[in-house]
Amino acid sequence: MTPYEILNHEFDSQIESVKSADEVILYGKTEIATIFLRALPSLGVKAPILVFDNGDFVNGQSSSLTLKCVVILCGKRKYTRECMMVSCNEYFNGCEILGWHTLYFGYITSVIRRRCDYRLLAETILKMPDEQNTIESLCCILTTKCTLSCVDCDMGCVFVKKPADEPVDLFNKRLNKITAFKPVSIIVLQGGEVLLHKQFPQIIYDCAKNPGIGVITIATNGTLIPSDEVCLAAKASGVMFRISDYGELSVNYERLVERLNEYDIPWEWYPRAEVWFTQGEMFLHGRDEKTNRECAARCFFNGNTVFFDGKVVPCDRTCTALIMGKNVYSNAVDVDNDFKKIDIDSVNNRENLWQMCDYCDYPMTIVEPAMQLIK
Ligand SMILES: C[S@@+](CC[C@H](N)C(=O)[O-])C[C@H]1O[C@@H](n2cnc3c(N)ncnc32)[C@H](O)[C@@H]1O
Numbered sequence: 416m417t418p419y420e421i422l423n424h425e426f427d428s429q430i431e432s433v434k435s436a437d438e439v440i441l442y443g444k445t446e447i448a449t450i451f452l453r454a455l456p457s458l459g460v461k462a463p464i465l466v467f468d469n470g471d472f473v474n475g476q477s478s479s480l481t482l483k484c485v486v487i488l489c490g491k492r493k494y495t496r497e498c499m500m501v502s503c504n505e506y507f508n509g510c511e512i513l514g515w516h517t518l519y520f521g522y523i524t525s526v527i528r529r530r531c532d533y534r535l536l537a538e539t540i541l542k543m544p545d546e547q548n549t550i551e552s553l554c555c556i557l558t559t560k561c562t563l564s565c566v567d568c569d570m571g572c573v574f575v576k577k578p579a580d581e582p583v584d585l586f587n588k589r590l591n592k593i594t595a596f597k598p599v600s601i602i603v604l605q606g607g608e609v610l611l612h613k614q615f616p617q618i619i620y621d622c623a624k625n626p627g628i629g630v631i632t633i634a635t636n637g638t639l640i641p642s643d644e645v646c647l648a649a650k651a652s653g654v655m656f657r658i659s660d661y662g663e664l665s666v667n668y669e670r671l672v673e674r675l676n677e678y679d680i681p682w683e684w685y686p687r688a689e690v691w692f693t694q695g696e697m698f699l700h701g702r703d704e705k706t707n708r709e710c711a712a713r714c715f716f717n718g719n720t721v722f723f724d725g726k727v728v729p730c731d732r733t734c735t736a737l738i739m740g741k742n743v744y745s746n747a748v749d750v751d752n753d754f755k756k757i758d759i760d761s762v763n764n765r766e767n768l769w770q771m772c773d774y775c776d777y778p779m780t781i782v783e784p785a786m787q788l789i790k
């Protein structure tokens with residue numbers, strides 16, 4: 416069977432099972448759960464959908480557990496889902512347990528009807544359960560313009576002398592070069608503030624067309640309301656929004672949420688006000704490799720591969736270092752020049768990231784929420 420046939424076949428039996436359940440439990444309060452809260456009803460699931468996280472149901476929900484339950488593991492990483500599976504067997508003994516990838520494929524192809532080659536998309540989705548096969552999360556900085564100036568913004572946009580949008584065609588050409596080597600599980604379209612990008616709807620449509628991309632997320636800071644064009648593009652492409660919570664600075668949060676609800680677009684609130692790190696001044700601290708590797712392993716920012724101005728780098732701070740003209744050792748792939756899959760793998764596997772960690776304070780300081788942001 417081809418990947419497309421495998422997924423269609425699995426989807427038919429999984430959705431049958433989910434539809435006949437008395438309760439559906441989304442295990443893990445992740446962005447995948449956010450998508451499924453909207454996706455499942457549109458797939459014809461009538462049963463109550465509960466979210467279970469950290470040993471409890473969220474928002475005071477409770478389950479009868481005597482009924483037929485189906486659990487969907489919403490962890491993004493393989494290891495997370497394996498751990499979930501163990502605890503799931505304790506909490507929901509006897510319930511059917513499913514992964515999310517097949518159901519997601521069914522949703523994107525039968526409800527959203529994303530405009531892309533479904534046979535190639537099926538190949539991407541089948542690779543996604545093991546993050547070694549993909550770029551797990553690719554944060555794309557599409558504009559360096561922003562409506563806020565957060566102290567210690569990790570992207571280094573403040574160091575860009577002339578904030579600008581990345582041209583759409585150039586971004587597309589560069590992104591296609593990356594996905595030709597390695598598919599992307601979750602692409603995060605962001606800035607700066609990405610809603611300021613003049614041709615943002617086109618970027619959303621272009622990403623949706625690329626079958627080497629699984630999930631599409633837009634990260635925004637809650638200061639702007641997306642235009643109808645952006646909402647239509649997001650809806651047609653199965654995109655979800657992640658809204659950073661900057662307290663009073665996210666001035667348009669309510670109207671933004673209203674607009675997204677109007678278009679039935681999934682969104683999640685990303686609490687940022689309490690967890691804000693400062694990496695310190697950028698200079699080499701002279702720590703040994705072992706300590707710097709330990710620093711990388713514990714770092715909040717380690718996990719996002721960043722794509723900025725044609726360069727792929729292994730973390731946000733490396734992007735800042737690049738913008739500041741620091742030595743990034745072999746932690747950047749320039750997709751405008753010749754590169755091989757092995758180069759992308761090296762950055763994606765964070766083989767040399769420890770060298771960059773020497774630029775950061777270790778341990779990092781968590782800044783008081785009140786001191787985080789300036790206007
Ligand atoms: C650079 S922002 C771009 C998207 C958008 N402007 C926003 O702020 O949500 C991407 C994410 O990085 C987070 N971030 C940036 N600097 C950070 C820091 N120093 N500590 C913790 N999170 C940070 C932001 O909260 C946001 O969720």
Ligand code: SF4
Nearest residue numbers: 561563565568607636
């Ligand atoms: S809103 Fe986002 S991109 Fe803009 S300065 Fe703050 S963290 Fe950086």
Ligand code: SF4
Nearest residue numbers: 714730732771772775
């Ligand atoms: S360079 Fe290392 S310590 Fe600094 S932000 Fe990146 S992963 Fe974290």
